[in-house]
Amino acid sequence: MKKILVTGAFGQIGSELVTKLCDLYGTENVIATDIKEVEHSGPFEQLDVTDGKRLFEIAKKYKVDTIMHLAALLSATAEKMPQKAWDINMGGLVNALEVAKELDLQFFTPSSIGAFGPATPKDNTPQDTIQRPTTMYGVNKVSGELLCDYYYHRFGVDTRGVRFPGLISYVAPPGGGTTDYAVEIYYEAIKNKAYTSYIAERTYMDMMYMPDALEAIVQLMEADPSKLKHRNAFNISAISAAPEDFAKSIQTYMPEFQLDYDVDPARQQIADSWPNKIDSTAATEEWGFKATYDLDKMTKDMLEKIAAKQKK
Template identity: 30%
Template sequence: MTILITGAGGHIGRRLVDALAAQGETVVAVDIFDLHRTIDRPDHVTFRRGSVANMSEVLDVIKTHRVERIFHLGAMLSVVSESNHWESHQINVQGTMNVLEASRILGIKQVFFASSRGTYGLDTGDVVDDFTVQRPTLFYGSGKLYGEGVGRWYRAKFGLDFRALRYPTMMAPGVRTAGHWAPLMIEDAIQGRAHVAQASPSDLGAFLHVSDAVRGTLEIMNASAERVPRVVYNLAGIQNLTSALEMEAALVRRFPEFTVKYERENGPRATYSKFSDSQARHDWGWRPEIDDLDKLISAFERDASN
């Protein structure tokens, strides 16, 4: 099977390329950046530079490589989307529409879409689950919510097997998305460096290690249709939100000399305390492997040693 991955240069995309290539799949990896300069090319993998915002490029790559399945990860991230909403619309909204319409035209049967907990915003109850009303407050979240909705429409109207996951904060070495304070804190502790946190002790995060993100993505796409009655699912690693102070304490237990200086005294307060993936667990048997802070820190240590 030939599989197209958009956004293949991202943290999830790179690992998804490797995972599918290791399974013997033929992979076409597309990104706006030159992937030859950033990652090694496994066997069975073709790199293409291009943008999902360009419909002709999307059609060309699908036709040229006879793509049968698509993992649509390509997107402009949250902070950049806030500063350049028009380009974000072209990539995150029009780009998703291009992928779905090209799939309809060329007979692609199955498409995966990477969504985000950012579709919920802040006006929620204590537990955010798949039934929580989505009221995104940022442009990025609004674009992701559009992707969920239009994918649901393509599934109902044309029978496209559209499946999506809402990821929380992605955890992996090298993640430097603005506002995501946790990855660098863990890396500094492992490397024996004092840490200056661009956060307050009360800042909260819902964390998912990238290895679980990749595994969950493959599991939902490989599950039988009967086990995936919903179009979109939350995917969680550590379901209860973790404060920066709790993360610091867990790191100090492992690395007693580790110290943190906080740049802010008070941070934004999330209006919920748990990001629940109960429907994924119920419907297709999802279980994260990295579901507490100690396992998360150990995963970073393994990554650092590789």
């Protein structure tokens, strides 16, 4: 990667990924795009990813060699607006893949544990297993995984991707995902020393701290392509946890913290269809993936960073 175009650059992942890419490759070599106009120190272009012509023009204008396609509606939001989710999540992906094909670009887009469904093995979910999701977001992600594989095998596009678990960050606000409670709980701990979870007790899901997620993207994109047997949709994870595990970890640093529950049936149904814990062996063997943050290390950093942020 030498010159990178990022779509959805100021969403949940992009907000921090753009900064990391600028640090690694130089601000002038990272072209940030988003549907909303945003102040940015480096090159920025306003872009609706459903406009394939505009996407092509931007990629050609800046002579990029890589597209990181992040623009998407997340799980809970997608379930409320399924047609819009299909138009953005799949229409935008096809457009980005077409640009990568026409200009011979390297390509990254994230998949998700949402690509799994109720029939998927819940524990140590294999890299290659049944995927029959019951949400529009999940259908989008499975379709996207297959589409990226197709563009690699049919057209030789250097496509790469991971299945992200729930991502936890103190930088970007929650963006309509089912795992957003795992971000909200830290903010409420600092603000109110209490949190009401919309996800039920003993509901385990995979999670990851954002620094590990960003490092995984860069590591995969820089990996030797000859070693990538899967290329797209690598399982990666760091933490398998339920709401009470987050509460217990927070109580290590804030003993007065209290957790209670008011379960949202819609988001709980989505959570129940996802794995408890996925197997990341393929990512470790093929490109050296390894997470550095466990739950308690992440909790300490989240509480410190949010407390400092609130004081500003």
